[in-house]
Amino acid sequence: ETGVTQSPTHLIKTRGQQVTLRCSSQSGHNTVSWYQQALGQGPQFIFQYYREEENGRGNFPPRFSGLQFPNYSSELNVNALELDDSALYLCASSLERLNTEAFFGQGTRLTVV
Amino acid sequence: AQSVTQPDIHITVSEGASLELRCNYSYGATPYLFWYVQSPGQGLQLLLKYFSGDTLVQGIKGFEAEFKRSQSSFNLRKPSVHWSDAAEYFCAVAQREYGNKLVFGAGTILRVKS
Numbered sequence: 001e002t003g004v005t006q007s008p009t010h011l012i013k014t015r016g017q018q019v020t021l022r023c024s025s026q027s028g029h030n031t032v033s034w035y036q037q038a039l040g041q042g043p044q045f046i047f048q049y050y051r052e053e054e055n056g057r058g059n060f061p062p063r064f065s066g067l068q069f070p071n072y073s074s075e076l077n078v079n080a081l082e083l084d085d086s087a088l089y090l091c092a093s094s095l096e097r098l099n100t101e102a103f104f105g106q107g108t109r110l111t112v113v
Numbered sequence: 114a115q116s117v118t119q120p121d122i123h124i125t126v127s128e129g130a131s132l133e134l135r136c137n138y139s140y141g142a143t144p145y146l147f148w149y150v151q152s153p154g155q156g157l158q159l160l161l162k163y164f165s166g167d168t169l170v171q172g173i174k175g176f177e178a179e180f181k182r183s184q185s186s187f188n189l190r191k192p193s194v195h196w197s198d199a200a201e202y203f204c205a206v207a208q209r210e211y212g213n214k215l216v217f218g219a220g221t222i223l224r225v226k227s
Contacts, residue, residue, distance in 0.1 A: 004156075033214065042117075042203050042217030043157070056214055090156055094213065102215060104149075104156040 003027060004093050004105035012111045013081050021076040021108045023091030031055070031094040032074040033102060034066060038087045049074055050097040081112045115140045117204050119218035126194050127226050134189040134221050136204030145207040146187040147215065148178055152200045160202075163187065174198070199225045 003026035013019050025032050031050045035043035045058035049068035063079040072093075078085055088109050092102035116139045126132050138144055145164050149157040161172025168180040178189045187204060201222045205215045 031213075035215075035217075040219075042205075042219050043215070045214040045216070048214060058214065092157075092215075098213065101159065101162065102213070104158070106156040109154075 004091060004103050006089075006091050006105040006108050008108060009106065010109045010111075012113060015081055015083060015112055017081050018077065018079045019081060019110060021078075021089050021091075021110070023074045023076070023093075023105060025072045025074065025091075025093035026103050029093035029095050029103070030072050031097050032068060032072065033092045033094070034074070034076045035090040035092065036060070036085075036087045037090060037107070038084075043090055046076070048097075055097060078110075083112050086110060086112045115206055115208060115216045117206055117216055117218035119202075119204055119221050121221045122219070123222045123224065125224040125226060128196050129193050132189075132191045132194045132198070132223070134202050134204075134223070136187045136189065136218060137185050138187065138204070138206045139185065140206050140208075144187075146178075146180060147205045147207065148172065148176070148187075148189050149203045149205060149217075150200050151203065151220075157203065160189070194223075194225055196225045196227060199223055 005024045007022045033048040034046040037043040047057040048055045052068045065077045067075045088107040090107045091105045118137045147162045148160040160176050163170050163180045201220045203220045204218045
């Protein structure tokens with residue numbers, strides 16, 4: 001068991017709404033990354049947080065934003081939802097910023113209608 | 114730009130048969146390479162990783178992978194497949210200079226027939 005937990009597991013939102021997804025990192029891990037996995041595709045890197053600061057961002061628009069808290073848990077916020085935002089959102093935590101072994105949570109399945 | 118190619122979208126093998134899943138990458142520096150497995154509706158589980166050293170790496174569940182720099186490949190193998198291995202498999206490369214972001218291939222769906 002990885003120890004990375006995400007909530008909620010599923011949710012349905014309407015186009016134009018805003019959504020917040022949550023991730024609790026594995027104990028002792030100070031780095032968290034978020035990935036979007038559309039149906040039938042591999043995960044795509046959204047951004048990474050290290051010690052509460054953004055540390056790298058993929059090719060996603062600014063309406064995708066995040067936070068990391070002092071306890072290293074994290075949130076992914078998406079504003080102005082679009083139908084194409086429907087996907088599995090995965091959170092991964094690492095022991096350190098330069099440690100490449102990432103442990104993934106079970107994901108949050110977001111459906112935008 | 115870094116990229117990972119998994120040429121096979123689907124593979125079907127008989128239970129007990131051997132398995133090889135192909136992965137090719139495009140990356141300028143020495144790569145950090147990974148194989149992950151994903152069961153339906155689940156997150157990703159790390160099978161094995163290559164950072165440096167011995168090019169043949171052993172992982173969990175009887176999987177192994179071989180890094181071949183000359184071919185830019187990191188193929189996953191298993192000598193005898195079990196029905197429980199049916200899942201989707203992702204190859205990924207990590208970029209240390211970009212905060213260790215993982216670049217994934219599109220995945221290979223493995224079906225096991227009895």
